[in-house]
Amino acid sequence: MHLKLPVAVKGKTTLDREQFQQTINVPYVNVPVECIQTSKWKNALLTLPSMKNVRDLQPVSKTHKQVLLDPDVIVTKEDAIKMMPSIAKYIEESFDFMDLGVKYENYSIEQVIKAILPDDLGKDGPINTGSGYSLIGHIAHFNLKDAVLPYKHVIAQVVLDKLVNVKTVVNKLHEIDSVHRNFDLEILAGEQNTIVKCRESKATFQFDFSKVYWNPRLSTERERIVKILHHNDLVFDVFAGVGPFVVPALMLGCNVYANDLNPESVKWMTINLKTNQSKKFSNQYHVFNLDGREFLRTIVFPRIESYQKEILDDKEKRWCLSDNKIVILMNLPDIALTFLDVFPEWLEKDCEDRQQWILPIHIHCYTFSKAENTDEDIRSRLKTFMPNISDQQISCRFVRQVAPKKDMMCAKIVLFDKKHNDEDHPSKRFKNDSSE
Incomplete structure (x- = not known):
């Protein structure tokens, strides 16, 4: 119900709880105990914080309870009967009003x-x-x-x-x-x-909230990414924070390489990975404290090359991992797109057996957009850093609105996907200009 708000507290910078005391007049009905669960009360019940709307009768009865109703909804006996015809008999017998004391505890x-x-x-x-x-x-x-x-x-x-x-x-x-x-x-x-513990995606996270980044409003997005991961996927997180993506990935049996520039984040991410490491899988995690570009150049790209070669050289592994993928996560929306500038230099570099690579690479790069056409805006900005990428390799998805006319978006870039047509194959798109 809508409680009348006290006028005396308006504009006060200290809390006077006593001012929130008042008496309200509410309808009630006495019904048999067995009717409490079986009746359809809809929106008829009085609902206030810390206030029970089903009470013992005075004197106490073993067979009946007193049910408090919302005076904003139930004004007359006829209103109650119309909303709850199944207990019309008891409404006819006991419907009445009573004064009820309300305190600070009963306000939201x-x-x-x-x-x-x-x-x-x-x-x-x-x-x-x-x-x-x-x-x-x-x-x-x-x-x-x-x-x-x-x-x-x-x-x-x-x-x-x-x-x-x-x-x-x-x-x-x-x-x-x-x-x-x-x-x-x-x-x-x-x-x-400020050292907190919280749960997300069946994992427990611990960190000092005053020294690291954590946004609970991104939990839905993080869970969405976790759902598309599979056992034995190779996951790289360039801006991993305290591990909200990589910890659940490790628990799924992914091979994880996680990086963050903030040493405090690296400290807590390491703790969270160790705490949540699954006993079911023997997969290892690797944690780094590097600049994002350095992580991509010195860790991500070399590991992708060696991993693809391992699969090409091992028929059994090639068969086992044929449905897997390599995932690169880049969740630093203010500037993550700019870090894509290291990809062309890698993709244009000669690499033995690249055209035979088995696993596709899925890059999830987060950014903000204030444009009316966010998809067009993101594609245009993305191509300034990866000019040879094709439209077919890019997809943009809305994540959340962070402010009026400012959206958080995820740009997904797919490389080396065998499902694409030959003319869309990245090994052909990323040739030097002189060779085209």
Whole structure:
């Protein structure tokens, strides 16, 4: 139901819980216990945080319960009968109204914050007024705009009160560091502890949230990638962070090569890989602390060449891995496309047996786009770094909206795929200009 919000707390920067006490008048009906589960209550029940809508009768009855109904929906006995005809008999016998005490505990986070913040906040455009936050382990993470900052501590206290699993509330202070992908944060309330544990894709992750990058809003995208991986796929993650892609990949039995420039990310990624390594598979993981281009040039490309050669030279391995692929992940949306500039120099280089390579290479490169036609925008920018790539090798997919008119996208580039026609084969496309 819609509770009346107290006026006295408007614009306050400290939390006065007593002001949220009030008495409401709600309808109720007494029904046999066996009707509680079998009746279709639809939207008729009173629903408030920390408030039971099915209660013991006074004096206590072993056969009947008292059910509280929503006064916004049920105004008369006839309303109740119309919505719940199966218990019409009991509504006729016991339907009535009662006064009910409501406290601070019975308001939602959004209701309390709405009551406190000035009504004119957001008049110049949408802002995060406190209802938008991310949960990372025991941390609630805000990204509050300047207009809301005078109320940041009271907002944090409300969240700490209302969410039992939250022990620390933080606010982002600056934009993400483009080098190490972390940001400064301020602890607004709760414990001074930023080392968190969380679960995703059946894996457990541990890291210091103040020193690494982790975005729970990308969990759906990460799970989507994990679902297309198979046992014995070769997976390279150029910007691996604390391992949200490579840890589940290792658990699936993929061969993993993971890299990040942030040494703190490498530290926690190593811990997460070791913690979640599957006993079912003997696959190994390899962790690096390199610049992305250096990782591609010195680790990824040489390993791809040696792996393809191993498969060509071993008939049994060639047969076993015929349905597998090589996956290169590049999730650094601000600048990931620019790192594609190292691919042409590799693909144009002479390499023995390249035309016979067995495994296709799938590159998943993430980027942002503010263009009206995001597909056209991404293809155009991508081709400035990989000019010889064909349109047939590129596909673009929407991931999420990160801001108004700013989308996160995934560009998938396919190389050495036998399913393509001969004229689309990358070994022919990536010849030197002089030889064409």
